[in-house]
Amino acid sequence: MTIENFDWQAREAELNAAKAAPEIETIEPADDYTDAATVPVDSAEAIRAWNAPEADRRAPILPGWVLSRSGLAAELTRFGKLMAYRCSYHAVRLPVYGLRLAAWSPVGTARVVGAVWRWASDAEGRPIRSDAVTAHDYAAYQGLVRLRDRHVRFRGALTATAALGLTGAGLYVGLGTPDPVAWTALGSTVAALGLAGKPADKPLVTRAVVKAKLRPLTAPMVEKALSRIGIAALSAMSKGGEGVHFPDPITRDGAGWRAVIDLPAGTTAVEVIDKRDKLAAALARPLGCVWPEGQSEVHPGRLALWVGDTDLAEAKAVTWPLARSGTVDLFAPFPLGVDPRGQAVTGELMFTNWLVGSIPGMGKTFLVKLPVLAAGLDARAEVQVFELKGTGDLAFAEQYATRYASGADDDEIEAALIALRDLRNECKKRARIIKDLPKDLCPENKVTPELASRKGLGLHPLVVAIDECQELFSHPEFGKEAAVLAEKIVKLGRALGVILILATQRPDKDSLPTGVSANVGTRACLRVMGQVENDMILGTSAYKNGIRATMFTKRDRGVFYLVGAADEPLIVKGAFVDGPKGEAIAARARALRIERGTLTGHAAGEVAATAAPAFNLLDDLNAVWPAGEANVWNLVLADRLAELRPGVYGQWADLADAAKTEALTAAVKPYGLSTKGVSRRLDGELTNRRGLAKADLDTSREGRSGGR
Numbered sequence: 001m002t003i004e005n006f007d008w009q010a011r012e013a014e015l016n017a018a019k020a021a022p023e024i025e026t027i028e029p030a031d032d033y034t035d036a037a038t039v040p041v042d043s044a045e046a047i048r049a050w051n052a053p054e055a056d057r058r059a060p061i062l063p064g065w066v067l068s069r070s071g072l073a074a075e076l077t078r079f080g081k082l083m084a085y086r087c088s089y090h091a092v093r094l095p096v097y098g099l100r101l102a103a104w105s106p107v108g109t110a111r112v113v114g115a116v117w118r119w120a121s122d123a124e125g126r127p128i129r130s131d132a133v134t135a136h137d138y139a140a141y142q143g144l145v146r147l148r149d150r151h152v153r154f155r156g157a158l159t160a161t162a163a164l165g166l167t168g169a170g171l172y173v174g175l176g177t178p179d180p181v182a183w184t185a186l187g188s189t190v191a192a193l194g195l196a197g198k199p200a201d202k203p204l205v206t207r208a209v210v211k212a213k214l215r216p217l218t219a220p221m222v223e224k225a226l227s228r229i230g231i232a233a234l235s236a237m238s239k240g241g242e243g244v245h246f247p248d249p250i251t252r253d254g255a256g257w258r259a260v261i262d263l264p265a266g267t268t269a270v271e272v273i274d275k276r277d278k279l280a281a282a283l284a285r286p287l288g289c290v291w292p293e294g295q296s297e298v299h300p301g302r303l304a305l306w307v308g309d310t311d312l313a314e315a316k317a318v319t320w321p322l323a324r325s326g327t328v329d330l331f332a333p334f335p336l337g338v339d340p341r342g343q344a345v346t347g348e349l350m351f352t353n354w355l356v357g358s359i360p361g362m363g364k365t366f367l368v369k370l371p372v373l374a375a376g377l378d379a380r381a382e383v384q385v386f387e388l389k390g391t392g393d394l395a396f397a398e399q400y401a402t403r404y405a406s407g408a409d410d411d412e413i414e415a416a417l418i419a420l421r422d423l424r425n426e427c428k429k430r431a432r433i434i435k436d437l438p439k440d441l442c443p444e445n446k447v448t449p450e451l452a453s454r455k456g457l458g459l460h461p462l463v464v465a466i467d468e469c470q471e472l473f474s475h476p477e478f479g480k481e482a483a484v485l486a487e488k489i490v491k492l493g494r495a496l497g498v499i500l501i502l503a504t505q506r507p508d509k510d511s512l513p514t515g516v517s518a519n520v521g522t523r524a525c526l527r528v529m530g531q532v533e534n535d536m537i538l539g540t541s542a543y544k545n546g547i548r549a550t551m552f553t554k555r556d557r558g559v560f561y562l563v564g565a566a567d568e569p570l571i572v573k574g575a576f577v578d579g580p581k582g583e584a585i586a587a588r589a590r591a592l593r594i595e596r597g598t599l600t601g602h603a604a605g606e607v608a609a610t611a612a613p614a615f616n617l618l619d620d621l622n623a624v625w626p627a628g629e630a631n632v633w634n635l636v637l638a639d640r641l642a643e644l645r646p647g648v649y650g651q652w653a654d655l656a657d658a659a660k661t662e663a664l665t666a667a668v669k670p671y672g673l674s675t676k677g678v679s680r681r682l683d684g685e686l687t688n689r690r691g692l693a694k695a696d697l698d699t700s701r702e703g704r705s706g707g708r
């Protein structure tokens with residue numbers, strides 16, 4: 001449209017109509033709005049109608065440390081030790097305090113005598129009497145003098161009596177035979193006079209405990225610290241931006257303070273966790289005292305900040321409650337360590353596999369010791385240990401383990417592989433046993449404590465620990481098979497009482513199969529250097545959710561994130577069991593097995609299972625058997641076996657058909673299996689070759705598997 005043909009009249013009418021319209025548009029519900037921005041977004045009706053879910057959060061009646069036995073013991077011990085220290089400190093200095101009091105007592109005597117004299121002579125009335133004289137008010141003066149005389153008479157008599165009494169007592173003490181009462185009276189009098197004569201600027205006792213500059217955590221402190229850690233939304237607080245909110249009061253929690261904070265809208269707890277070191281600097285506390293955690297179940301912007309009195313890394317090593325005595329029921333939790341508040345943390349072994357990871361030297365092997373020892377202290381459990389570093393860190397387990405190997409060579413790595421193969425078969429065997437059990441004995445199709453306790457049934461807990469498992473999984477020859485087996489065991493063994501504990505110092509996808517890391521239930525991660533390792537051990541998205549073992553420093557030995565043991569991820573300082581203690585506990589584990597009659601395998605001096613043949617032909621045949629076939633030719637089976645395990649049967653693949661048939665016939669003979677003629681139609685012609693029957697194979701396998 002050009003300016004010439006613009007309809008001025010229409011436009012003017014439009015403007016007039018607009019002027020006449022009311023300034024505020026009233027909105028009727030039935031209006032047909034075309035402009036969404038004009039629709040009110042807060043509906044009072046909807047708010048009224050909303051039946052809000054119960055969201056009260058109740059503060060605990062008693063602080064956490066009172067309810068936990070270890071927390072209470074820790075607080076009482078701390079208080080008792082402090083008191084004992086204070087008493088000894090002052091007891092040693094008692095003579096000095098006595099001398100000080102004796103030295104000050106003459107001045108004290110003078111002060112007391114002066115005060116008594118002023119009182120007895122009614123000295124306080126003197127200024128008023130002087131005022132009456134100055135004012136020539138003789139009547140008032142006479143009244144005051146009478147009052148004074150009355151006072152002086154009464155007070156003088158009282159003072160004289162007291163003085164006589166004290167003099168008598170003094171003479172009695174001084175001239176009579178000294179007795180404890182007399183000495184106590186004298187000492188108390190001198191002490192009281194000494195205190196009365198104490199110069200105002202000199203203390204009698206020196207301070208036993210000079211308080212560290214620890215101040216209670218307060219809201220302004222937290223706000224100030226948060227505004228200094230370099231997060232824009234938090235820095236804006238000091239310039240009048242949106243502040244943080246404290247939904248709960250800051251409370252004492254264990255040996256530290258706990259603040260729950262709602263961060264400004266749009267800021268997540270993870271952002272703060274990421275800046276833990278800056279937060280510690282802003283609070284002027286050691287890094288090991290400052291433990292921020294997210295509470296994503298409430299909302300991602302909720303931060304729980306715990307500031308301890310002492311550095312977790314500096315704290316004394318945690319004693320394992322089972323170190324001296326006690327047994328374990330693997331169907332119940334066993335002690336693992338303490339959280340930063342000092343509260344006990346437990347772990348479980350039944351129905352959950354374990355994955356432990358960290359960079360070298362942070363306490364991984366010490367942590368693996370705990371479940372291995374706990375399994376030892378349950379006499380029902382069969383324990384197998386493979387320590388593929390070769391330093392013998394888990395050698396204590398030789399006392400009770402059915403299989404044990406320590407070393408970084410192929411022999412030990414192969415021993416671990418053989419154990420995995422056998423575990424896989426054990427899983428199959430147990431699955432069959434469980435399937436055949438009456439439903440009332442095994443309602444959930446998994447091992448129960450009763451079933452695990454039945455001797456001979458073969459459903460006892462079977463715990464297999466592989467330390468430095470990256471050596472196995474990244475092995476050029478055994479790695480692939482081990483990965484497949486471990487994944488199957490981790491997935492199937494759990495309910496069958498077959499538990500794997502895997503520890504690695506190289507959590508990457510070549511050293512730790514993703515099928516294994518994705519299916520493990522209990523994860524413990526000591527210090528790692530990056531997000532990938534963190535998530536490999538603690539689970540996908542752990543890093544994103546603020547569960548970051550990267551925040552541990554190199555001083556945090558034995559400190560780890562534990563996921564899967566409780567509803568929430570926990571920071572734990574693991575119990576410390578040194579070499580001699582480990583041996584002593586293992587000796588108890590051995591004694592328990594001897595008593596129950598379950599000491600077998602390596603610990604019983606039998607030729608280690610690691611020396612067993614590197615394969616079990618019958619199980620391998622079962623694994624490659626074509627589904628649904630009753631009889632199969634040898635040469636088909638030989639080809640399949642060669643494919644399954646090239647390192648063992650690979651040479652058969654190159655043989656002629658007849659030689660293949662012969663080789664397998666010879667190989668199965670020692671197992672009591674014999675071949676028979678099996679007919680097949682080949683290119684329309686019926687061909688007969690040597691083969692095996694599934695029924696015969698099953699009978700032989702049944703015959704070889706025994707119960708524990």
Ligand SMILES: Nc1ncnc2c1ncn2[C@@H]1O[C@H](COP(=O)(O)OP(=O)(O)OP(=O)(O)O)[C@@H](O)[C@H]1O
Pocket residue numbers: 317318358359360361362363364365366367389505557558559573574575576
């Ligand atoms: N719970 C703990 N409390 C205190 N110190 C511990 C704890 N666990 C381990 N440490 C210390 O950490 C050191 C290293 O522990 P450990 O040998 O278990 O490390 P690692 O991670 O297994 O190392 P590598 O991967 O090289 O085998 C130990 O010598 C021990 O002194």
